[in-house]
Amino acid sequence: MTINIAFLRGINVGGHNKIKMTELKSMFESMGFQRVQTYIQSGNVLFASEDNAETLRIQIEQEIEKVFSISITVILRTALELERIIQNCPFSEEKRLEAASSKVETFYVSLLLNSPTREAVEQLSAFQSDSDELLIQDREVYLLLHDGIRNSKLANNLYKLNVSSTMRNWKTINKINTLAKSIEE
Numbered sequence: 001m002t003i004n005i006a007f008l009r010g011i012n013v014g015g016h017n018k019i020k021m022t023e024l025k026s027m028f029e030s031m032g033f034q035r036v037q038t039y040i041q042s043g044n045v046l047f048a049s050e051d052n053a054e055t056l057r058i059q060i061e062q063e064i065e066k067v068f069s070i071s072i073t074v075i076l077r078t079a080l081e082l083e084r085i086i087q088n089c090p091f092s093e094e095k096r097l098e099a100a101s102s103k104v105e106t107f108y109v110s111l112l113l114n115s116p117t118r119e120a121v122e123q124l125s126a127f128q129s130d131s132d133e134l135l136i137q138d139r140e141v142y143l144l145l146h147d148g149i150r151n152s153k154l155a156n157n158l159y160k161l162n163v164s165s166t167m168r169n170w171k172t173i174n175k176i177n178t179l180a181k182s183i184e185e
Helices: 021-030 053-068 081-087 092-099 118-125 168-185
Strands: 001-009 032-038 045-051 076-080 107-112 134-138 140-145 165-170
Touching: 001 053, 001 081, 001 165, 001 168, 021 032, 032 092, 032 168, 045 168, 053 076, 076 107, 081 107, 081 168, 107 118, 107 168, 118 134, 165 168
Parallel strands: none
Antiparallel strands: 001 045, 001 076, 032 045, 107 140, 107 165, 134 140
């Protein structure tokens, strides 16, 4: 069975779209998924299934709407894809260490539903600055936000890619990767 990670967009943020992780886990189990685990309140669900990503995404989105009356986007990655996201990080080890030593969270990955168009990437690149860097690889946007995410013009304009997405910090991506490895065994 393939280990998948469902990254739910926009739940439990600012008091909106509240879903308890125990209830979300139960929903995934009721759908017949195996080895279901959740990680933190931002909507990260690890599970085993043999279905393809598009089928899974549609089923999960429909079930969330049915069970919780919330219409959200679910971004899926397999454990292998998540491992590649980490291995293929385009920022140097030096930049990552610098980000890790910051008092604010500065390193993020935005997971996209689909790859953005070249025109959309060019439009977003206009918001890059000395304090905000981005590198895009296929369906991932790696963001290094030296002053944090709150005041980042780059992060606040990701919608210009015209692709549904959800963002996680680097620590969360790595923790989910570790969890995925533990349930693969």
